[in-house]
Amino acid sequence: MNWSDFFADLQKWMQASNVMIDKLGLGSSQYWKWCIDTLGVLEKRYPHPLVVKFLVDILSYQDEAVSQIQGRKQNEQKKI
Known part of the structure; x- marks a missing residue:
């Protein structure tokens, strides 16, 4: 496994x-398709178990970011 290359x-x-986030938006289905496809590449x-863990953590981090954004939007809508 060549960790430097990875x-x-x-x-x-x-x-x-x-x-891609700037272009498509973090919450867009197009971004998520790109994200999953490219992480799959x-x-x-x-092919190493630790690589899979890194990539799963990246997806989890992105998902948490979307949840935070959506939570802020819901809170702003409640204030209106």
């Missing part, structure tokens, strides 16, 4: 993810 690719993915490229 982390370099993960860093590139994170940069691409930021671009990384998982296939680096």
Whole structure:
């Protein structure tokens, strides 16, 4: 397992993810399709159990971010 290559690719993915979030929005179905598809590519490229854990944690982090955004929107709507 070449960890340097994995982390370099993960860093590139994170940069691409930021671009896609700006373009599509974190809560959009298009972003989530892109996210899952591209993380799947990384998982296939680096078949190691620890890689899977990293990628699952990334998905979990993104999901928590969406939940926070949605929670803020609901709180703002309640104030109106």
